[in-house]
Amino acid sequence: MSTQPVTTGTTPETSAKSSCTKTMQINTLILPAAPQVNNRKSFGEIDKPAPALFPDEAIAWIDDLIKRGKKVFSVNICDPGDALAAPDTLFSLLGLLEEKHPDCPVKLTTIGLNAASLAKDLADKKVTQVNLCIEAVEKDILKKIYTWIRPGKKTLPLPQAIPLLLQEQKEAITALKQAGINVNIYTTIYPGINDHHINTLAETLVSWGASSITLLPFVPVSEEEKLEACETALLEEAKKAAATHLKITTDVDIHLPPPSGGDFQNATNLIPQPSKERPNVAVASMSGMDVDLHLGQAAEFLIYGPREDGLACLLEKRAAPEGGSGDSRWQALAQTLSDCFALLASHAGQNPQNILSDLGIKILLTEENIEGTVDVLYGGGKKKKCKK
Numbered sequence: 001m002s003t004q005p006v007t008t009g010t011t012p013e014t015s016a017k018s019s020c021t022k023t024m025q026i027n028t029l030i031l032p033a034a035p036q037v038n039n040r041k042s043f044g045e046i047d048k049p050a051p052a053l054f055p056d057e058a059i060a061w062i063d064d065l066i067k068r069g070k071k072v073f074s075v076n077i078c079d080p081g082d083a084l085a086a087p088d089t090l091f092s093l094l095g096l097l098e099e100k101h102p103d104c105p106v107k108l109t110t111i112g113l114n115a116a117s118l119a120k121d122l123a124d125k126k127v128t129q130v131n132l133c134i135e136a137v138e139k140d141i142l143k144k145i146y147t148w149i150r151p152g153k154k155t156l157p158l159p160q161a162i163p164l165l166l167q168e169q170k171e172a173i174t175a176l177k178q179a180g181i182n183v184n185i186y187t188t189i190y191p192g193i194n195d196h197h198i199n200t201l202a203e204t205l206v207s208w209g210a211s212s213i214t215l216l217p218f219v220p221v222s223e224e225e226k227l228e229a230c231e232t233a234l235l236e237e238a239k240k241a242a243a244t245h246l247k248i249t250t251d252v253d254i255h256l257p258p259p260s261g262g263d264f265q266n267a268t269n270l271i272p273q274p275s276k277e278r279p280n281v282a283v284a285s286m287s288g289m290d291v292d293l294h295l296g297q298a299a300e301f302l303i304y305g306p307r308e309d310g311l312a313c314l315l316e317k318r319a320a321p322e323g324g325s326g327d328s329r330w331q332a333l334a335q336t337l338s339d340c341f342a343l344l345a346s347h348a349g350q351n352p353q354n355i356l357s358d359l360g361i362k363i364l365l366t367e368e369n370i371e372g373t374v375d376v377l378y379g380g381g382k383k384k385k386c387k388k
């Protein structure tokens with residue numbers, strides 16, 4: 001999923017400011033730390049977006065910006081997936097933000113699936129605002145905007161998914177506001193698709209409890225795009241229609257691309273590094289291609305490490321110890337993976353994260369491609385791939 005706030009939420013003036021290398025005030029820094037996609041749109045999607053930051057990397061990047069003289073006043077967890085699609089990863093990041101930057105307000109951007117059920121937990125982790133992406137409230141319009149929606153583990157047919165999405169978005173506004181979290185609506189104007197629908201949308205959103213909206217112009221991401229860009233005049237007409245019901249807000253979020261190749265890895269000691277004693281990485285994976293298993297569900301682990309030529313490759317498959325109970329299970333796993341400095345999993349509970357970390361193995365939550373993620377951990381990102 002590529003959300004429009006990242007690609008279109010900055011003005012030319014803001015972009016100019018963001019490129020300045022001198023001291024800069026960043027009102028809201030977008031953190032691309034949402035690894036899991038739960039929807040795809042027919043327009044504006046990037047085929048191969050940059051991988052999501054690990055929670056540790058996101059913190060290291062903030063620290064690095066601050067060390068370079070930037071002033072980060074708040075962050076917005078947004079992209080390349082949906083902020084709420086991988087709750088374990090999200091709450092790992094929120095925990096680190098609370099610990100390392102307790103005075104930095106946190107926002108997140110989502111289409112709203114799971115928002116109502118997570119509202120209280122988000123408030124407990126000091127999330128101050130949720131940007132709720134609602135493009136329309138009419139099913140026929142949404143069928144033109146979305147190609148698929150995945151509310152849980154499985155993608156539902158649009159005729160089933162769209163009513164569920166609308167219901168969860170409505171419930172999200174109520175639950176988030178009750179939890180004390182500010183809710184701002186993000187709506188992208190797709191010419192000829194939903195531009196005529198803004199008055200109805202705004203009126204409905206007010207009845208759901210919304211009070212503010214940010215309207216964003218659709219911008220094509222490639223020459224093959226099937227839809228033209230939203231012109232300024234059309235955007236202004238949409239704003240006038242929405243303003244009769246809702247407060248119009250203008251985002252000033254800064255979209256700075258994170259350094260590539262691990263340039264910020266020395267900013268803190270949060271990101272694990274290989275050592276002589278622990279040169280390898282363990283991966284929980286069912287497909288063998290992506291990090292797609294919960295730690296507790298892994299019967300075996302893929303072990304990656306450097307070959308004689310220095311390239312990190314798959315070395316072996318290693319069986320997980322038989323499931324025990326309580327802490328003993330994770331202590332046994334630490335012994336099994338005693339040569340690993342990190343463990344990649346799609347999800348993991350806080351207790352095993354704490355135990356394994358204390359025993360020298362850092363759990364990193366992600367749902368990215370294995371080879372690319374492992375390469376980043378070994379300081380790559382643009383290295384040639386290992387030939388098996």
